[in-house]
Amino acid sequence: MITDQPIDLVEFFSRPFDPSCGAAASFVGMVRNHDHGCRVKSLHYDCYRSMAEKVLQVLADQARSQWAVDEIRIVHRVGHLEIGEAAVAISVGSAHRAEAFEACRFLIEQIKKTVPIWKKEVFEDGTSEWVSCMRSGTSVSWR
């Protein structure tokens, strides 16, 4: 699920799992105050929302087909985020812990690569930059 509202982590993690679950593995991605030696002030996330929802569903389906997991919860926030705020939260419930850990790891790695969401870092010196476009060396060249 994509939201432009703050993620309520207490609510997210306190929702009960199916009684068949003996394990829940969770991940939270938060806004940190630095990147590549630069002081980060805040982040802005842009999103192709309708497609992002579909890709998240596909990833959850892939995780379910690959591991014996019973429940998958994913929420990704977009818009303006301050330092320390949660950008993404994932929780995977399964009968045993190994599947939950592996599926949770798979989900966050795939979310970063395949869900149409983009983050822009706003630095303390007033500059800003879309992540992965310039600094990572994958830049697009323009005529």
Next chain:
Amino acid sequence: MRIKVIFFAELKEMFGSSCLVDIREGATIQDAVHLLAQSGRFPLNAASLRYALNENFETPDKKLSNNDELALMTPMSGG
């Protein structure tokens, strides 16, 4: 035929959120990118771009249809 091209993130800042493109029948995603590049509105080197047609990832050789929504996307950076 006419398609809608949509942009996000830094491409949206450069080109706006969308534009309409008139293109010949049978054209592909790659043809649309070339057309935009010729008009000076789009990156010529599109090697790092990903494409979605009507919300599904596609390769550049995918044929377009009238009223398609083509998303041209820089590498994603969610999470």
